[in-house]
Amino acid sequence: MYRERASRLPGAAVWTSVPSGDGGPGRVLPDGCMDLLWHDGRLLVAGPDTRAHVAGAASAWAGVRFRPGTAPALLGVPAHELRDRRVDLADLWPAAEVRRATARVHAADHPARGLEDVALGLAASAAPPDPLLTRLVAALDAGRPVAATADELGIGARRLHRRSLAAFGYGPKTLARILRMRRALALARAGVPFAETAAHAGYADQPHLAREVRSLTGVSLRELVPPDSRARSRTEP
Template sequence: MYRERASRLPGAVVWTSNPSGDGGSGRVLPDGCMDLLWHDGRLLVAGPDTRAHPVGEPSAWAGVRFRPGTAPPLLGVPAHELRDSRVDLADLWPTADVRRASARVHAADHPAQGLEEVALRLAAEAAPPDPVLGRLVTALAAGRPVAAAADELGLGARQLHRRSLTAFGYGPKTLARILRLRRALALARAGVPFAETAARAGYADQPHLSREVRSLTGVPLRELVPPAPHA
């Protein structure tokens, strides 16, 4: 079973996932975020995904999901170096730093609580998040075109692409596609008909929505949004 809550770190989410007993497997959909993970006593980092990440046999996980663009300064690694990957924290940090973080997680009542403490400490020691990138995420999440958002922020195309690779792991157009997907799935899961979902989320039409869903997730829309049961 998956559960999440807002973190004390602004914009972040603390989550846990435990076996539900149904023996099924799933997939983690791209969301523009990076996560600090705990699994089977190990600390890992989930890089930004450009496609669905398959989940194998159910097992216990915990994580802190950072708001898009905020994790690289905290973790000390550009996002594009971790794109579509899951990496042991020991491959990114000095051994002593990993040992201290692991001890903090293991000392907590629950790994998720310990991960949140690690994230809060990292944020306290790092520079504040780049407000320009934060405004970019807000604009794209609301459906603003990339070019219009860049103009409003005073960023040229090359500068925007370079900063996006470091912060998000890919260019702004890919980030916009992923955020639009998240917007569409939220509408569809709330019961909005697919054709209306496509229009409200900014797709040309329902077939365009269907193509984008399959491209980014590898499955059709109806597999992600099952039909509502009849009364």
């Protein structure tokens, strides 16, 4: 079972995942984010995904998910070095710092609370989020084209690509694809027919939407949108 709540750290979310009893694997979809994780007494970092990450469902996890572009400044590592990876924090930080962070999680009444405390401590000593990258995410999430967004931000395409690699783990075009897919899934799960979802989310047509979803997640759109939610929305007044 997966549970999530807003974090005391602005823009972040705190989540827990415990075995549901069905024994099936969990599928974590790309979202432009990075996570600080707690699993089996270890601290890990989940880098930005370009494809779905399939995780076993046999044990419990807790995490803090940072909004796109913010984790590298907190964790001290460029996002592209962690792309599509799950890495022990001990491989990124000095041993003494990892011990202090681990002790902080152990001292909390729940690992998720301890992780949130660690994240808040990191944010307190880090530089504020880059406003240019914040504007980039907002523009792409609103469906603005990458080239037009670069012009509006007053930054060249190559420079924007370099900064995006460090902040997001990939270039702005990949980030735009992922954010567009997330918009489409939200619409489809709210009961919007797939053809209308494709149009509203900025795809050429429904087959384009279907290809992109499968490319990024490894499964079809219908597998990600339960039929009962679509039927419920169609019958509600």
